[in-house]
Amino acid sequence: MIAVICAVNVAGCTSTKHTGAHGTVVVFAAASLKNTFTTLATTFQKAHPGVKIVPSFGGSDTLAAQIVAGSPVDVFAAASAATMATVTNAHDALTTPTVFAKNSLEIAVAPTNPLQVAGLADLTKTSVKVAVCAPTVPCGAAAAKAFASANLTPHTVTQEQDVTSVLTKVELGEVDAGVVYQTDVKSAGAKVLGVNFAEAANAINSYPIAVVTTGKNPTAAQAFIDYVQSSDGMAVLQAAGFQQP
Amino acid sequence: MDRKRPPYALFVAAAIGATFLLLPLVGLVVRTPWRHLPSLLGQHSVRVALRLSLETATAATVCCVVLGVPLAWLLARMRFRGRGLLRALVILPLVLPPVAGGIALLLAYGRHGVVGSWLFKAFGVSLPFTTQGVIVAETFIAMPFLIVSVEAAMRALDPRLDQAAASLGASRWFTFRHVTLPMLAPGIAAGAVLSWARALGEFGATITFAGNYPGTTQTVPVQIYLLLQDDPDAAIALSLVLLIVSIAILAALRDRWLPA
Numbered sequence: 001m002i003a004v005i006c007a008v009n010v011a012g013c014t015s016t017k018h019t020g021a022h023g024t025v026v027v028f029a030a031a032s033l034k035n036t037f038t039t040l041a042t043t044f045q046k047a048h049p050g051v052k053i054v055p056s057f058g059g060s061d062t063l064a065a066q067i068v069a070g071s072p073v074d075v076f077a078a079a080s081a082a083t084m085a086t087v088t089n090a091h092d093a094l095t096t097p098t099v100f101a102k103n104s105l106e107i108a109v110a111p112t113n114p115l116q117v118a119g120l121a122d123l124t125k126t127s128v129k130v131a132v133c134a135p136t137v138p139c140g141a142a143a144a145k146a147f148a149s150a151n152l153t154p155h156t157v158t159q160e161q162d163v164t165s166v167l168t169k170v171e172l173g174e175v176d177a178g179v180v181y182q183t184d185v186k187s188a189g190a191k192v193l194g195v196n197f198a199e200a201a202n203a204i205n206s207y208p209i210a211v212v213t214t215g216k217n218p219t220a221a222q223a224f225i226d227y228v229q230s231s232d233g234m235a236v237l238q239a240a241g242f243q244q245p
Numbered sequence: 246m247d248r249k250r251p252p253y254a255l256f257v258a259a260a261i262g263a264t265f266l267l268l269p270l271v272g273l274v275v276r277t278p279w280r281h282l283p284s285l286l287g288q289h290s291v292r293v294a295l296r297l298s299l300e301t302a303t304a305a306t307v308c309c310v311v312l313g314v315p316l317a318w319l320l321a322r323m324r325f326r327g328r329g330l331l332r333a334l335v336i337l338p339l340v341l342p343p344v345a346g347g348i349a350l351l352l353a354y355g356r357h358g359v360v361g362s363w364l365f366k367a368f369g370v371s372l373p374f375t376t377q378g379v380i381v382a383e384t385f386i387a388m389p390f391l392i393v394s395v396e397a398a399m400r401a402l403d404p405r406l407d408q409a410a411a412s413l414g415a416s417r418w419f420t421f422r423h424v425t426l427p428m429l430a431p432g433i434a435a436g437a438v439l440s441w442a443r444a445l446g447e448f449g450a451t452i453t454f455a456g457n458y459p460g461t462t463q464t465v466p467v468q469i470y471l472l473l474q475d476d477p478d479a480a481i482a483l484s485l486v487l488l489i490v491s492i493a494i495l496a497a498l499r500d501r502w503l504p505a
Contacts, residue, residue, distance in 0.1 A: 025455065061474035134457065136475045157374035161471065169456070174373045175359040200333025 007102060021220035022050035023189070026072060028063040030079035030138065030207065031162040032103060035187050036240045037077065043236075044227050051220050059137045059162035061083075067092055067212055074215030075224055077207060079103070079163075080138035084208040096216055097208035101242040102228050103181045104204045105142055107195040108170045108188070117177050119197045120147065123154040131166045131175040135158040138205055145180040145203040154179075167192065176220070183241040206245065270488065277485050278478045283480040290459055290468070295486070299464040301376060302444040305383035309391045309440040312384075313432060317395035318421065322407070332396075336389040343386055347453025350382060353364060354454075379462050380456035383444035390443050391436035398432025399425070435498060442494045 010061045025120060034057045041053035042233035044128050049187075056063070061085035066089045067073050076093070078084040084097045116127055123130045132154065132225045133140030147154055157175060160166045166178040209228060213223045227233050234244065276284065284293065321334050338346055356371045364370045372378040402425065410420040416476040448466035455462040457471065465483055472480040 058473070065474045065477070132454070134471055136471060156458065158458050159463065160456065161452065172351060172355060174351060174355050174371075 010067050021223035022155050023050050023075045023178045023220055024054055025217050025218045025220045025224055026215055027055045027075040027077065028067065028071075028073045028212075028226065029056050029057055029077040030060045030063070030083075031181055032079055032139070033057065033063060033077055033153070033199045034164070034205070036183075036237050039165065040224075040228055043232070045222055047227075048220075053224065055212050059133075061086070061136045061138075062161070065087060067214060071212060072214050072216065073099055073212045074207065074217050074221035077209040079205055079207055080141060081206055082141065082207060084210065085136055087161070087210070089210065092213050094211040094213045095096040095168070095222070095225075098225075098229070099206045099245040100209050100225075100233075101207040101237050102204050102245055103136055103183055103207065104240055105139070105146055105179055105197075105200040106182045106185050107197060108167060108178045108180045108192040109176065110170070111190060111193050112174060113174050113193050113195070117195055119195070120150050120152055120154075120199055123177055123179075124152050126155050126178055128155055129157045129175040130154045131158050131160055131169045131178040132156055133163055133179075137162055138178070139163040139181060142203040146179070146197070147198040149202040150199045152172055153194075165191050167242075175206050181241075186241040204243075207242075248352050248436075252468030254374075260470075269495040273481065273484055273488060274341045277481055281478060282485075283478045286486065288479070289473060289485065291479070294463050294465050294468040294483075297376070297446055297460065297463065301379045301383055302441050302447075304380045305387055305444040306437050306441040308380065308384040309444075310433065310437055313388045313391040313436070313440075314395055316388075317392045317399060318425070320392070321396045321399035322425075336393060339384050339389040340394070341449065343449025343451075344453050346385060347382060349452035350385060350450060352452040354378075355379060365437065370375040373454055374456045374462060376455075376461055377450055379464060382454045386447050386450050387444040390428055390439040391433075392440060394434050395429065398429055398436075402428055427484045438494055438498060442491060445490065 026039065027037065037055055041055050045051055045053055050062070056226070060078040060080060062088035063073075063076065064078065066081045067076060067087050076084070076087055077086075081097075084093075087093050088097065093142075107117055107120070107123065115122070117123070117128065122128060132143045135141055135144055137160075139162075143154075155245050158169065158170065165182055167180050167184050168190055169175045170178040170180075171188065177195075182194065184193055209225050211218050211225065215221060228237075238244065268467060301442075317336060319334075351358060353359050354364070354372045356362065356365050356373065361372065364372075374382055406428075407420055407425055407488060410424045411417075411496055416423070446466055447464070448470065451462070452467050452470070457463050459469050463471075465487060467479045469483045469487075472483065
Protein backbone atom coordinates (compact mmCIF):
# COMPACT_ATOMS: atom_id res chain seq x y z
CA MET A 1 0.00 0.00 0.00
CA ILE A 2 2.74 2.45 0.96
CA ALA A 3 4.63 1.41 -2.15
CA VAL A 4 1.62 2.33 -4.28
CA ILE A 5 1.27 5.76 -2.65
CA CYS A 6 5.01 6.30 -3.08
CA ALA A 7 4.84 5.34 -6.72
CA VAL A 8 2.12 7.91 -7.26
CA ASN A 9 3.64 10.66 -5.14
CA VAL A 10 7.40 10.48 -5.47
CA ALA A 11 8.04 13.92 -4.03
CA GLY A 12 6.25 13.07 -0.79
CA CYS A 13 8.27 9.89 -0.34
CA THR A 14 11.67 11.52 -0.04
CA SER A 15 10.57 12.84 3.32
CA THR A 16 8.88 9.67 4.44
CA LYS A 17 11.80 7.31 3.95
CA HIS A 18 13.05 7.54 7.56
CA THR A 19 10.12 8.40 9.78
CA GLY A 20 7.02 8.60 7.64
CA ALA A 21 6.73 12.22 8.72
CA HIS A 22 5.07 14.78 6.45
CA GLY A 23 2.67 17.68 6.64
CA THR A 24 2.39 20.54 9.12
CA VAL A 25 3.36 20.22 12.79
CA VAL A 26 2.12 22.91 15.14
CA VAL A 27 4.51 23.24 18.09
CA PHE A 28 3.53 25.18 21.22
CA ALA A 29 6.64 25.88 23.25
CA ALA A 30 7.49 27.88 26.37
CA ALA A 31 8.76 31.43 25.73
CA SER A 32 12.17 30.42 27.09
CA LEU A 33 12.53 27.88 24.25
CA LYS A 34 12.12 30.48 21.51
CA ASN A 35 15.68 30.54 20.17
CA THR A 36 16.45 26.83 20.51
CA PHE A 37 13.16 25.60 19.09
CA THR A 38 13.37 28.04 16.17
CA THR A 39 16.78 26.56 15.35
CA LEU A 40 15.58 22.98 15.90
CA ALA A 41 12.53 23.58 13.67
CA THR A 42 14.73 24.84 10.83
CA THR A 43 17.22 21.95 11.00
CA PHE A 44 14.40 19.40 11.35
CA GLN A 45 12.70 20.79 8.25
CA LYS A 46 15.96 20.53 6.31
CA ALA A 47 16.21 16.85 7.22
CA HIS A 48 12.50 16.27 6.47
CA PRO A 49 11.60 18.35 3.40
CA GLY A 50 7.94 17.26 3.52
CA VAL A 51 7.41 18.62 7.03
CA LYS A 52 6.62 22.19 7.99
CA ILE A 53 7.06 23.08 11.66
CA VAL A 54 4.85 25.97 12.81
CA PRO A 55 6.12 27.06 16.21
CA SER A 56 4.29 29.36 18.61
CA PHE A 57 5.88 30.67 21.79
CA GLY A 58 4.37 32.11 24.95
CA GLY A 59 3.89 31.65 28.67
CA SER A 60 3.46 27.89 29.27
CA ASP A 61 0.25 28.51 31.21
CA THR A 62 -1.26 30.52 28.34
CA LEU A 63 -0.30 27.82 25.85
CA ALA A 64 -1.71 25.06 28.08
CA ALA A 65 -4.98 26.99 28.44
CA GLN A 66 -5.18 27.36 24.66
CA ILE A 67 -4.63 23.61 24.15
CA VAL A 68 -7.30 22.71 26.70
CA ALA A 69 -9.64 25.16 24.92
CA GLY A 70 -9.17 23.07 21.74
CA SER A 71 -6.48 24.92 19.83
CA PRO A 72 -5.10 22.46 17.22
CA VAL A 73 -1.59 21.64 18.45
CA ASP A 74 0.68 18.67 17.67
CA VAL A 75 3.53 19.16 20.16
CA PHE A 76 3.57 20.89 23.53
CA ALA A 77 6.89 21.72 25.19
CA ALA A 78 6.23 23.29 28.60
CA ALA A 79 8.58 24.95 31.06
CA SER A 80 7.17 23.07 34.05
CA ALA A 81 5.50 19.83 35.06
CA ALA A 82 2.57 21.84 36.46
CA THR A 83 1.67 23.50 33.15
CA MET A 84 2.06 20.15 31.33
CA ALA A 85 -0.28 18.64 33.95
CA THR A 86 -2.99 21.13 32.82
CA VAL A 87 -2.88 19.38 29.45
CA THR A 88 -2.53 15.78 30.69
CA ASN A 89 -5.33 16.28 33.26
CA ALA A 90 -7.63 17.37 30.44
CA HIS A 91 -6.64 14.14 28.58
CA ASP A 92 -5.17 16.22 25.77
CA ALA A 93 -1.76 14.51 25.75
CA LEU A 94 -1.36 11.56 23.40
CA THR A 95 2.00 10.41 24.77
CA THR A 96 3.38 10.41 28.28
CA PRO A 97 5.37 13.64 28.73
CA THR A 98 9.14 13.18 28.92
CA VAL A 99 11.57 15.69 30.33
CA PHE A 100 14.08 16.82 27.69
CA ALA A 101 15.87 19.72 29.41
CA LYS A 102 16.37 21.58 32.65
CA ASN A 103 16.92 25.26 33.28
CA SER A 104 17.88 27.23 36.35
CA LEU A 105 17.23 30.78 37.35
CA GLU A 106 19.57 33.72 37.21
CA ILE A 107 19.22 37.41 38.04
CA ALA A 108 19.43 39.65 34.97
CA VAL A 109 20.73 43.20 35.52
CA ALA A 110 21.99 46.04 33.33
CA PRO A 111 25.42 45.24 31.80
CA THR A 112 27.24 47.55 34.23
CA ASN A 113 25.28 46.30 37.26
CA PRO A 114 25.02 49.85 38.67
CA LEU A 115 23.29 48.79 41.89
CA GLN A 116 25.82 45.99 42.45
CA VAL A 117 23.29 43.20 42.73
CA ALA A 118 25.16 40.15 44.00
CA GLY A 119 22.42 37.78 45.10
CA LEU A 120 18.77 37.26 45.99
CA ALA A 121 19.07 39.28 49.22
CA ASP A 122 19.82 42.43 47.18
CA LEU A 123 16.42 42.09 45.48
CA THR A 124 14.64 42.81 48.78
CA LYS A 125 16.02 46.37 48.94
CA THR A 126 13.47 49.09 48.17
CA SER A 127 16.07 50.85 45.99
CA VAL A 128 16.07 47.87 43.62
CA LYS A 129 13.06 47.51 41.30
CA VAL A 130 12.47 43.85 40.54
CA ALA A 131 10.46 42.20 37.76
CA VAL A 132 9.46 38.54 38.06
CA CYS A 133 7.08 36.33 36.10
CA ALA A 134 3.49 36.04 37.34
CA PRO A 135 3.14 33.15 39.81
CA THR A 136 1.04 31.18 37.30
CA VAL A 137 3.94 31.12 34.80
CA PRO A 138 6.68 28.49 35.43
CA CYS A 139 9.46 31.09 35.77
CA GLY A 140 7.33 32.92 38.32
CA ALA A 141 6.59 29.74 40.26
CA ALA A 142 10.30 28.87 40.28
CA ALA A 143 11.27 32.38 41.40
CA ALA A 144 8.72 32.26 44.22
CA LYS A 145 10.16 28.90 45.28
CA ALA A 146 13.71 30.29 45.30
CA PHE A 147 12.71 33.33 47.38
CA ALA A 148 10.71 31.14 49.77
CA SER A 149 13.66 28.77 50.25
CA ALA A 150 15.80 31.75 51.26
CA ASN A 151 12.98 33.22 53.38
CA LEU A 152 13.15 36.49 51.41
CA THR A 153 10.48 38.82 50.01
CA PRO A 154 11.63 40.62 46.86
CA HIS A 155 10.80 44.25 46.10
CA THR A 156 8.69 43.25 43.09
CA VAL A 157 7.22 46.09 41.04
CA THR A 158 5.69 43.92 38.32
CA GLN A 159 4.69 40.29 37.66
CA GLU A 160 5.03 39.87 33.91
CA GLN A 161 3.05 37.44 31.76
CA ASP A 162 6.11 35.58 30.47
CA VAL A 163 9.87 35.42 30.90
CA THR A 164 10.68 37.41 27.75
CA SER A 165 8.64 40.35 29.07
CA VAL A 166 10.74 40.31 32.26
CA LEU A 167 13.93 40.34 30.18
CA THR A 168 12.61 43.21 28.02
CA LYS A 169 11.92 45.34 31.10
CA VAL A 170 15.54 44.75 32.23
CA GLU A 171 16.93 45.51 28.76
CA LEU A 172 14.93 48.77 28.59
CA GLY A 173 16.27 49.71 32.02
CA GLU A 174 12.77 50.11 33.48
CA VAL A 175 13.57 47.67 36.28
CA ASP A 176 16.90 47.15 38.01
CA ALA A 177 16.75 43.38 38.14
CA GLY A 178 14.68 40.55 36.72
CA VAL A 179 14.52 36.91 37.71
CA VAL A 180 14.83 34.92 34.48
CA TYR A 181 16.38 31.69 33.22
CA GLN A 182 20.09 31.26 32.60
CA THR A 183 19.25 30.61 28.96
CA ASP A 184 17.53 34.03 28.67
CA VAL A 185 20.61 35.79 30.00
CA LYS A 186 22.74 33.89 27.52
CA SER A 187 20.49 34.68 24.55
CA ALA A 188 20.35 38.39 25.47
CA GLY A 189 24.12 38.56 24.95
CA ALA A 190 25.71 41.87 25.94
CA LYS A 191 22.38 43.56 26.66
CA VAL A 192 22.17 42.16 30.20
CA LEU A 193 24.49 40.71 32.81
CA GLY A 194 23.63 37.49 34.63
CA VAL A 195 24.10 37.13 38.39
CA ASN A 196 24.07 33.59 39.74
CA PHE A 197 22.58 32.82 43.13
CA ALA A 198 22.86 29.70 45.28
CA GLU A 199 19.10 29.37 45.91
CA ALA A 200 18.55 28.70 42.17
CA ALA A 201 19.49 25.09 42.94
CA ASN A 202 16.22 24.80 44.91
CA ALA A 203 14.10 25.84 41.96
CA ILE A 204 15.33 24.07 38.83
CA ASN A 205 12.70 23.83 36.11
CA SER A 206 12.08 20.68 34.11
CA TYR A 207 10.85 20.93 30.53
CA PRO A 208 8.43 18.14 29.55
CA ILE A 209 7.40 17.51 25.95
CA ALA A 210 4.47 15.47 24.59
CA VAL A 211 2.34 14.83 21.52
CA VAL A 212 -1.02 16.59 21.84
CA THR A 213 -4.35 15.09 20.78
CA THR A 214 -5.83 18.29 19.38
CA GLY A 215 -3.41 18.19 16.41
CA LYS A 216 -3.73 16.23 13.20
CA ASN A 217 -0.18 14.96 12.74
CA PRO A 218 0.94 12.63 15.57
CA THR A 219 3.52 10.79 13.40
CA ALA A 220 5.45 13.90 12.43
CA ALA A 221 4.93 15.27 15.95
CA GLN A 222 6.66 12.22 17.45
CA ALA A 223 9.44 12.52 14.86
CA PHE A 224 10.06 16.11 15.95
CA ILE A 225 10.09 15.12 19.64
CA ASP A 226 12.58 12.32 18.84
CA TYR A 227 14.75 14.89 17.08
CA VAL A 228 14.63 17.28 20.08
CA GLN A 229 15.80 14.41 22.29
CA SER A 230 18.47 13.19 19.85
CA SER A 231 22.14 14.04 20.35
CA ASP A 232 21.81 16.79 17.71
CA GLY A 233 18.86 18.32 19.55
CA MET A 234 20.60 18.07 22.92
CA ALA A 235 23.67 19.83 21.47
CA VAL A 236 21.53 22.82 20.41
CA LEU A 237 19.85 22.98 23.83
CA GLN A 238 23.11 22.71 25.74
CA ALA A 239 24.75 25.40 23.63
CA ALA A 240 21.92 27.72 24.72
CA GLY A 241 22.55 26.96 28.39
CA PHE A 242 19.99 24.25 29.07
CA GLN A 243 21.02 21.32 31.27
CA GLN A 244 20.49 17.69 30.40
CA PRO A 245 17.53 16.04 32.15
CA MET B 246 -38.69 43.14 -11.73
CA ASP B 247 -40.81 43.51 -8.65
CA ARG B 248 -39.56 46.71 -7.09
CA LYS B 249 -41.36 46.02 -3.82
CA ARG B 250 -39.65 42.67 -3.24
CA PRO B 251 -37.72 42.96 0.03
CA PRO B 252 -33.93 42.57 -0.41
CA TYR B 253 -33.65 39.11 1.14
CA ALA B 254 -29.89 38.92 0.60
CA LEU B 255 -29.47 41.97 2.83
CA PHE B 256 -31.72 40.45 5.50
CA VAL B 257 -29.70 37.24 5.52
CA ALA B 258 -26.37 39.07 5.75
CA ALA B 259 -27.76 41.34 8.49
CA ALA B 260 -29.04 38.34 10.44
CA ILE B 261 -25.66 36.61 10.19
CA GLY B 262 -23.95 39.83 11.25
CA ALA B 263 -26.19 40.27 14.28
CA THR B 264 -25.79 36.60 15.30
CA PHE B 265 -22.02 36.86 14.93
CA LEU B 266 -21.89 39.87 17.25
CA LEU B 267 -24.36 38.51 19.81
CA LEU B 268 -23.22 34.88 20.15
CA PRO B 269 -20.06 35.64 22.18
CA LEU B 270 -22.23 37.55 24.66
CA VAL B 271 -24.61 34.59 24.85
CA GLY B 272 -21.59 32.30 25.39
CA LEU B 273 -20.36 34.46 28.24
CA VAL B 274 -23.77 34.51 29.93
CA VAL B 275 -24.32 30.76 29.44
CA ARG B 276 -20.88 29.77 30.73
CA THR B 277 -20.92 32.14 33.71
CA PRO B 278 -20.73 30.09 36.93
CA TRP B 279 -23.77 31.85 38.41
CA ARG B 280 -23.81 29.81 41.62
CA HIS B 281 -20.20 30.69 42.43
CA LEU B 282 -20.55 34.27 41.25
CA PRO B 283 -20.91 35.86 44.70
CA SER B 284 -17.88 34.02 46.07
CA LEU B 285 -15.79 34.70 42.95
CA LEU B 286 -16.60 38.40 42.94
CA GLY B 287 -16.19 38.59 46.70
CA GLN B 288 -12.54 37.53 46.50
CA HIS B 289 -10.20 40.11 47.91
CA SER B 290 -8.01 40.24 44.78
CA VAL B 291 -11.07 40.77 42.57
CA ARG B 292 -12.39 43.61 44.69
CA VAL B 293 -8.94 45.24 44.73
CA ALA B 294 -8.68 45.04 40.92
CA LEU B 295 -12.25 46.34 40.43
CA ARG B 296 -11.60 49.29 42.69
CA LEU B 297 -8.29 50.07 40.98
CA SER B 298 -9.97 49.86 37.55
CA LEU B 299 -12.80 52.22 38.55
CA GLU B 300 -10.40 54.71 40.13
CA THR B 301 -7.87 54.76 37.28
CA ALA B 302 -10.55 54.90 34.57
CA THR B 303 -12.17 57.86 36.32
CA ALA B 304 -8.85 59.67 36.79
CA ALA B 305 -7.97 58.99 33.13
CA THR B 306 -11.34 60.41 32.05
CA VAL B 307 -10.67 63.61 34.01
CA CYS B 308 -7.28 63.91 32.26
CA CYS B 309 -8.98 63.26 28.90
CA VAL B 310 -11.52 66.04 29.48
CA VAL B 311 -9.04 68.59 30.87
CA LEU B 312 -6.57 68.08 28.01
CA GLY B 313 -8.84 66.77 25.26
CA VAL B 314 -11.53 69.50 25.18
CA PRO B 315 -8.98 72.30 24.55
CA LEU B 316 -7.30 70.13 21.93
CA ALA B 317 -10.65 69.47 20.22
CA TRP B 318 -11.34 73.21 20.33
CA LEU B 319 -7.94 73.90 18.72
CA LEU B 320 -8.65 71.40 15.94
CA ALA B 321 -12.21 72.59 15.31
CA ARG B 322 -11.92 76.35 15.69
CA MET B 323 -8.37 77.46 14.89
CA ARG B 324 -6.85 77.59 11.43
CA PHE B 325 -3.14 76.85 11.28
CA ARG B 326 -0.66 74.98 9.14
CA GLY B 327 -0.45 71.26 9.82
CA ARG B 328 -3.87 71.09 11.47
CA GLY B 329 -4.89 68.05 9.42
CA LEU B 330 -1.63 66.30 10.28
CA LEU B 331 -2.02 67.12 13.98
CA ARG B 332 -5.56 65.74 13.97
CA ALA B 333 -4.40 62.53 12.32
CA LEU B 334 -1.54 62.13 14.81
CA VAL B 335 -3.52 62.77 18.00
CA ILE B 336 -6.17 60.23 17.11
CA LEU B 337 -3.52 57.67 16.13
CA PRO B 338 -3.98 55.69 19.40
CA LEU B 339 -7.46 54.81 18.06
CA VAL B 340 -5.92 52.59 15.41
CA LEU B 341 -2.52 51.81 16.95
CA PRO B 342 -2.29 48.33 18.52
CA PRO B 343 -2.41 49.07 22.28
CA VAL B 344 0.72 46.99 22.96
CA ALA B 345 2.63 49.14 20.46
CA GLY B 346 1.20 52.16 22.28
CA GLY B 347 2.56 50.75 25.54
CA ILE B 348 6.04 50.33 24.05
CA ALA B 349 5.90 53.89 22.71
CA LEU B 350 4.89 55.11 26.18
CA LEU B 351 7.87 53.27 27.71
CA LEU B 352 10.23 54.92 25.23
CA ALA B 353 8.76 58.35 25.98
CA TYR B 354 7.86 58.32 29.69
CA GLY B 355 9.88 55.32 30.94
CA ARG B 356 12.84 55.73 33.26
CA HIS B 357 15.16 55.89 30.24
CA GLY B 358 12.59 57.46 27.91
CA VAL B 359 12.86 60.74 26.01
CA VAL B 360 10.94 62.71 28.66
CA GLY B 361 10.97 60.06 31.37
CA SER B 362 14.74 60.13 31.90
CA TRP B 363 14.53 63.88 32.53
CA LEU B 364 11.57 63.41 34.90
CA PHE B 365 13.54 60.76 36.76
CA LYS B 366 16.70 62.86 37.09
CA ALA B 367 14.88 66.06 38.03
CA PHE B 368 12.15 64.75 40.31
CA GLY B 369 12.96 61.08 40.90
CA VAL B 370 9.63 60.25 39.22
CA SER B 371 9.33 57.00 37.30
CA LEU B 372 5.90 56.25 35.85
CA PRO B 373 6.12 52.57 34.81
CA PHE B 374 4.82 50.09 37.41
CA THR B 375 2.86 52.79 39.27
CA THR B 376 -0.86 53.52 39.47
CA GLN B 377 -0.09 56.88 37.83
CA GLY B 378 1.44 54.87 34.97
CA VAL B 379 -1.87 53.02 34.55
CA ILE B 380 -3.67 56.38 34.33
CA VAL B 381 -1.14 57.60 31.74
CA ALA B 382 -1.63 54.47 29.60
CA GLU B 383 -5.42 54.68 29.84
CA THR B 384 -5.44 58.41 29.04
CA PHE B 385 -3.22 57.81 26.01
CA ILE B 386 -5.59 55.20 24.61
CA ALA B 387 -8.90 56.87 25.61
CA MET B 388 -8.31 60.56 24.82
CA PRO B 389 -8.82 60.21 21.03
CA PHE B 390 -12.38 59.02 21.72
CA LEU B 391 -13.09 62.25 23.56
CA ILE B 392 -11.35 64.42 20.96
CA VAL B 393 -13.30 62.87 18.07
CA SER B 394 -16.59 63.16 19.94
CA VAL B 395 -16.08 66.77 21.13
CA GLU B 396 -14.65 68.00 17.83
CA ALA B 397 -17.67 66.64 15.96
CA ALA B 398 -20.01 68.33 18.45
CA MET B 399 -18.08 71.58 18.09
CA ARG B 400 -18.26 71.51 14.30
CA ALA B 401 -22.02 71.01 14.53
CA LEU B 402 -22.34 74.28 16.47
CA ASP B 403 -23.20 77.38 14.48
CA PRO B 404 -19.97 79.41 14.21
CA ARG B 405 -22.04 82.57 13.86
CA LEU B 406 -22.73 82.35 17.60
CA ASP B 407 -18.99 82.81 18.20
CA GLN B 408 -18.97 85.70 15.75
CA ALA B 409 -21.98 87.29 17.43
CA ALA B 410 -20.25 87.04 20.79
CA ALA B 411 -17.11 88.57 19.31
CA SER B 412 -19.10 91.42 17.74
CA LEU B 413 -20.51 92.18 21.18
CA GLY B 414 -16.97 92.57 22.47
CA ALA B 415 -16.44 89.16 24.05
CA SER B 416 -12.85 87.87 24.09
CA ARG B 417 -12.07 84.40 22.67
CA TRP B 418 -11.68 83.01 26.19
CA PHE B 419 -14.99 84.56 27.33
CA THR B 420 -16.72 83.15 24.23
CA PHE B 421 -15.26 79.69 24.80
CA ARG B 422 -16.19 79.75 28.47
CA HIS B 423 -19.74 81.21 28.22
CA VAL B 424 -20.94 80.35 24.70
CA THR B 425 -19.13 77.32 23.29
CA LEU B 426 -18.68 75.26 26.45
CA PRO B 427 -22.31 75.24 27.69
CA MET B 428 -23.58 74.19 24.27
CA LEU B 429 -20.91 71.53 24.08
CA ALA B 430 -21.81 69.95 27.40
CA PRO B 431 -23.78 67.00 25.93
CA GLY B 432 -20.97 66.25 23.46
CA ILE B 433 -18.35 66.40 26.22
CA ALA B 434 -20.46 64.15 28.44
CA ALA B 435 -20.85 61.56 25.67
CA GLY B 436 -17.12 61.72 24.89
CA ALA B 437 -16.26 61.38 28.56
CA VAL B 438 -18.46 58.29 28.96
CA LEU B 439 -16.88 56.71 25.87
CA SER B 440 -13.39 57.51 27.16
CA TRP B 441 -14.23 56.08 30.55
CA ALA B 442 -15.48 52.85 29.00
CA ARG B 443 -12.39 52.58 26.83
CA ALA B 444 -10.10 53.28 29.80
CA LEU B 445 -11.91 50.68 31.89
CA GLY B 446 -11.31 48.02 29.25
CA GLU B 447 -7.71 49.00 28.48
CA PHE B 448 -5.32 46.05 28.55
CA GLY B 449 -2.42 46.12 26.07
CA ALA B 450 -0.89 49.51 26.80
CA THR B 451 -1.46 49.05 30.52
CA ILE B 452 0.29 45.67 30.87
CA THR B 453 3.15 46.84 28.64
CA PHE B 454 3.73 50.26 30.21
CA ALA B 455 2.54 49.79 33.78
CA GLY B 456 3.17 46.06 34.20
CA ASN B 457 1.12 43.89 36.52
CA TYR B 458 1.12 44.03 40.28
CA PRO B 459 -1.92 43.39 42.47
CA GLY B 460 -3.24 46.56 44.09
CA THR B 461 -0.91 48.88 42.19
CA THR B 462 -1.29 48.21 38.48
CA GLN B 463 -3.42 45.05 38.14
CA THR B 464 -6.66 46.31 36.59
CA VAL B 465 -9.62 44.05 35.83
CA PRO B 466 -8.69 43.36 32.16
CA VAL B 467 -5.13 42.41 33.20
CA GLN B 468 -6.51 40.20 35.93
CA ILE B 469 -8.92 38.55 33.49
CA TYR B 470 -6.01 37.74 31.18
CA LEU B 471 -3.92 36.19 33.96
CA LEU B 472 -6.89 34.37 35.54
CA LEU B 473 -7.79 32.73 32.24
CA GLN B 474 -4.70 30.51 32.56
CA ASP B 475 -5.35 29.63 36.16
CA ASP B 476 -9.00 29.99 37.10
CA PRO B 477 -11.18 30.29 33.97
CA ASP B 478 -14.41 30.53 36.00
CA ALA B 479 -13.17 33.64 37.75
CA ALA B 480 -12.07 35.10 34.40
CA ILE B 481 -15.55 34.50 32.96
CA ALA B 482 -17.21 36.05 36.03
CA LEU B 483 -15.03 39.16 35.76
CA SER B 484 -15.68 39.43 32.02
CA LEU B 485 -19.39 39.40 32.83
CA VAL B 486 -18.88 42.30 35.22
CA LEU B 487 -17.22 44.35 32.46
CA LEU B 488 -20.03 43.33 30.08
CA ILE B 489 -22.64 44.59 32.53
CA VAL B 490 -20.76 47.87 32.91
CA SER B 491 -20.65 48.25 29.12
CA ILE B 492 -24.38 47.59 28.82
CA ALA B 493 -25.03 50.17 31.54
CA ILE B 494 -23.00 52.70 29.52
CA LEU B 495 -24.96 51.96 26.36
CA ALA B 496 -28.18 52.37 28.33
CA ALA B 497 -26.96 55.70 29.68
CA LEU B 498 -26.19 56.88 26.16
CA ARG B 499 -29.33 55.40 24.59
CA ASP B 500 -30.76 58.80 23.66
CA ARG B 501 -27.66 59.48 21.61
CA TRP B 502 -27.15 56.20 19.79
CA LEU B 503 -30.23 54.14 20.35
CA PRO B 504 -33.13 56.40 19.39
CA ALA B 505 -36.46 54.75 20.08
